[in-house]
Amino acid sequence: MDVSDRRMQVQLTQEAKIASDFLYIRAIFAVVGFVSALTASAQGAVFVCRVAFLCYMCYHSGSAGKERWGRKVPLISAKHLRAAVFPAAAAAPAICLCGAGEDVESLRAALADAPPHTLVCVSGFDWERDLSPWSAPPLGRGRPFPGGAGECLPLLTENILPKAEALLPAPPVWRAIAGYSLAGLFALWSLGQTDIFSRAASMSGSLWYPGFLDYLAARTPPRRPDCIYLSLGDREARARDPALKTVRRATEAVAAHFRAHGIPTALEFPPGNHFENVTERTAAGIRWLLEH
Secondary structure, three states: OOHHHHHHHHHHHHHHHHHHHHHHHHHHHHHHHHHHHHHOOHHHHHHHHHHHHHHHHHHHHHHHHHHOOOOOOOEEEEOOEEEEEEOOOOOOOEEEEEOOOOOHHHHHHHOOOOOOOEEEEEEOOOHHHHOOOOOEOOOOOOOOEOOOHHHHHHHHHHHHHHHHHOOOOOOOOOEEEEEEOHHHHHHHHHOOOOOOOOEEEEEOOOOOOOOHHHHHHHOOOOOOOOEEEEEOOOOOOOOOOOOHHHHHHHHHHHHHHHHHOOOOEEEEOOOOOOOOOHHHHHHHHHHHHHHO
16 A cells, blocks of 8 residues: 555545544434424523533544544553554564654654554653753743653653553564654653663754753763754744754754764754644654664
């Protein structure tokens, strides 16, 4: 099945789900109309409508987790984190994507013709707390960064990933960690904390983070990475915040650090600011890891 066929399959699955939901809603209004005619009471009709709507929401939320991506998808949780697992059919690399957003379907469609892989999409992060390696002041009027990454990483390495890999037909060929924005910083930081990841991708990573370059210089990773992928929108440094203005220089310095240690490192500057083409940039980083 080529990429167009797979995208069509995703589209048809979504359309079938919408049609099913539409029929369910029509049934709700049919029941409301029938009860209204019997009772001749607007108040009774409103009550029935509310009950029917609650039934629909229970039906929809109950099926959303397993049917949201067009088929039954294993779901894993660890405290406040949740992960959807898209396993490969045979032994293949495993990608742990941190901070996976709502558009997982588009990401998987973009990776449909990529080399075989298992994708573990982790969400539910308290962004500033879970993904910050140490405490730092806030950006502008935002929240401060408490530095809770050290507590969050074991939830991935000791809980979510072992459970995910237990669902696979064979152990992963290798593991990589990937993320966008602050999750991209977290991905690179984790290489200095654990040896289970041999590759990392940081898309539009928050590499401006205070002290991160010093951390890289002082920390010897427990495992030498096979390769690193970095990307940053070509307009991201055009920011008002002084810290964000340094992001391009910081990203180039991180690339230079890895290259100086003989680690193959890609550095790309796709068009756009921090909030543009997130799915495409994420897919590009994952694809690069799979092809190198």
